[in-house]
Amino acid sequence: MQQITTLFQVLYTNKNFVACAPTGSGKTVLFELAIVRLLIEASDAWHNVRAVYMAPIKALCSQRFENWKQKFGPLGLNCKELTGDTEIDDIFEIQDAHLIFTTPIHVVKDKTRGATLEVVVSRMKTMHSYHLAVNPESKASMRFVAVSATIPNIQDVSEWLSDESGPATCLEMDESHRPVKLRKVVLGFPCGSNQNEFRFDLSLNYKMANVIQTYSDQKPTLVFCSTRKGVQQSASVLAKDARFIMSIDHKQRLMKYANSLLDAKLRDLFICGIGYHHAGMDVSDRKIIEEAFTVGDLPVLFTTSTLAMGVNLPAHLVVIKSTSHYVGGACEEYSEADLLQMIGRAGRPQLDKCGIETKLQELCLKNLNSLASFNLITMDEDINIKPTETGKLMARYCVAFDTVKQFSRVTGTETLLELIEMISKGKEFSDVQLRVNEKKTLNMFPMDGKIKSNDMKVNCLIQAQLGCIPIQEFGLIQDIGKIFRNGNRVSRYLTEFLSHHSKSNFSAQLNSLILAKCFRAKLWENSPYVSRQLERIGLTLANAMVNAGLTTFSKIEQTSPRELEMIVNRHPPFGNQIKESVSKLPKYEVSLEQIPRYSLSTAEISVTVNLMNFKEMASKQTAPDHHYVTLIIGDCDNNVVFQQKIQNTLLLKSGSWSKKIEVTRTPKGEELSIHLISSEYVGLDVQQEYRVCYSAKERFGAESCIREKPTWRVQRIHDTKKTEDTTLTAPTSSNIGKVGVMKTSVSFTSYLNNLKIRNERLCETPVKRLKMRMNYETAAESMQQFTYKPKDTLPAAKNQLEPHNNGQMHRISANKASVYTTHANPEHSADSDHLLPGFLDVTFDLGVNDWDDFDDGNLVDASDVCYESQVWLQPHNIQQKTDKEL
DSSP, rough: HHHHHHHHHHHSOOEEEEEOOOOTTHHHHHHHEEEHHHHHHOOOOTTOEEEHHHSSHHHHHHHHHHHHHHGGGTTTEEEESSSSOOOOGGGGGGGGGGGEEEOOOTTTTTTTTTTTHHHHHHHHHHHHHHHHHHHHHHOOOOOEEEEEEEEESHHHHHHHHOBBBBBOEEEEEEEGGGGSSSOOOOOOOOOTTTTOOOOOOOOGGGGGGHHHHHSSTSSSSEEESSSHHHHHHHHHHHHHHHOOOOHHHHHHHHHHHHHTOHHHEEEEEEETTEEOTTTTTTTHHHHHHHHHHTOOOEEEEEEEESSSSSOOOOOOOOEOOOSSEEEEEEEOOOOOHHHHHHHHTTTOOTTTOOOOOOOOOOOOOHHHHHHHTTEEEEOOOTOOEEOOOOHHHHHTTTOOOOHHHTTTTSSSSSOOOHHHHHHHHHHGGGGGGGGGGHHHHHSSSSSSOOOOSSHHHHHHHHHHHHHOOOOOOOOHHHHHHHHHHHHHHHHHHHHHHHHHHHSOOHHHHHHHHHHHHHHHHTTTTTSSSSGGGGGOOOOOHHHHEEEEHHHHHHHHHHSSSHHHHHTTTOOTTTTHHHHHEEEEEOOEEEEEEEEOOOOSSSEEEEEEETTTTTGEEETTSSSSTOOOEEEEEEEESSEEEEEEEEHHHHHHSSSSSEEEEEEEEEBBSEEEEEEESSSSTTTTTTTEEEEOOSOOOOOOOOOOEOOOOOOOOOOOOOOOTTOOOOEEEOOOTTTOOOOTTOOOEOOOOOHHHHHHHHHHHTOOOOOHHHHHHHHHOOOOOOOOGGSSOOOOOOOSOOOOOOOOOOSSSOOOOOOOTOOHHHHHSTTTOOOOOOOOTOOOOOOOOOGGGGGGGGGHHHHHHHHHHHHHHHHHHHOOOOOOOOOOTT
């Protein structure tokens, strides 16, 4: 009778439904009936039909995704899995999905993360109520179907999931309705006085063979262990203590599975009929393990809690090794609900024939006062609550309260390293644990000090990813994915928080914009690996392009397609596609002009941002439609003079944007620092300096400079009148952004002019540089060459990237004379104008046809001499400017 009533409530009504029934009793069928009801009510070929399946663990989502894709896919429903194991380039892809499978939630009883489920449900109910209030005639509906095997207070959940018609419908079934009866056995073993928790847990491994032999009845066995390391240790001990009798066909099937595994240790155990499963494994290995165990080919599987909830596996025997597990670094006893969930993996009705009260917490007045004290809400005496702008930002980006409290202590002068360190301590990364077996790998990275805490691990992995240091361990790769998913969101919150926080924080705001872009691009802001941001370019091809000196977008665009294909070892038209992608990236220019109204305290400046290639981008563009740049201007007193987001769509209409701003004089100086920061790409930023005149009619110019890896070189500056003379200058910290400073005019004869033109035409090609580099670098490169070398910034803005020596985490530093510094811009000749201003520096290079006349040995010797001279001539106190005009 209960089944008939349940069928009617789920399939023929739209009321919310809550069910509590034993494991294996068919609760998943309720979800399928609810989806069928949704399809019956829908029209226009499933238009606006969307169902979201939320579960606590990734394995359950993955299994349900595979099953429902086969069932509902033929009906035209698009299924999309969104978990930590899946990669989605654009989150907007889920807009076209009808069935979405995700794991943003945890069980309600979880003290630290259970509130996530409450937030998701409450937010959905609030948004639905608001939608109905705004549009009462709307037919939009929302329905909740919730199931559990262990929740005791089902009536409370029913009240929580109520709608305008009343509480949700309840179905409660006890153990007597379990399709397959379970027999529970408790085995006790003595713990010696000299044994701690770790030794006792290790001693239980040697009891496992006898337990499995006694109770398994030669059927599949699932063993739950408390840690990932314990899973592997237990499996290794059992492989030595037990031998399973298997047929030749059975052994051949196991051998076939084993050949597909990536984990070498797991491959050896698998042949013996033993496997292990945990969240730190490669996704493909986990799927193979699940498949082999499901069809019954794998006799014993050791696992952590990754398979504890809802996963349909054919376990006849479930063994729970020990009664405690590790949570947040501390040992805790399993709860009754956890034990019931693990026990419920045995006796699945499709595969076998035999086989506490937690209240929803209310928001208390103490928490409200805490929110109000950090200006997240405003509250009057009647407890009428209104969110502030900061509170709205916190809700929009789902940032933890503890993280917001930490950001509230920002002083405004933080460097990029300090912001990374602050983010690494955020609550969002609290579940990234530092494991003992990871310390050796992490301490190999070129960072100051040993990795001793969770936040230091997060800091290290952020810098390793931004520095393009390759990481092989799958567990660390998973952690990096989690860190950058959360870091992307947290860094964007930090940027907007600082923009609302204060105007005396130019340094912190600038660095937060740069950091948010770095998280998005997964590169340092002046990384030579700019090509990695292009489609079809990974780390290997990006390395090849860096070795060839192609460290900026402009250099890639100036290289011929055939040379690009030779460098990356690809066939045509790969080079044409890369060049087209680069040419369709936005190229910005910033110009400033002072309006002739002079005062001793204020001045008016006209700022113009030009999109120089907007005509070329009209038909096609590489950057996404939502790409924008942020214009931020600061003065010498660390004040933000002006800040504005400028969308690409706006610049594509006319090609330019302009604004008049008023500037107030500061006692520390008259210079302004202007920065144009891309929201997505490294290598497109523009920075420059402008000096304001407050008392005389004198115009000061400014010239844009793109953020590129700085190199010392001779720079040619063309006169605005386009005269025949050529001007040579060495850019210093005092003439960045100015035209005509420190000019040294040299009159060339016709012969010398022709000679210099010939010298420029016969410069080294990227392919030649790559060959010289391959001959030069015979030894293995240090990992420090992959890391970031801090650069000098403009005079008006203090050095934001300089490492600090106060005992805190430092940025991974590069070698002072690394190979990249020498060869990043190999077309630049060694500079000598600053030593002999009147000396004409002309290098005699071989033409392309003469390349084969040189053997490799001579090339290496020549490059050594050139390298030594460049290092000897390079000054350390010179700030660089780009070669955009060259």
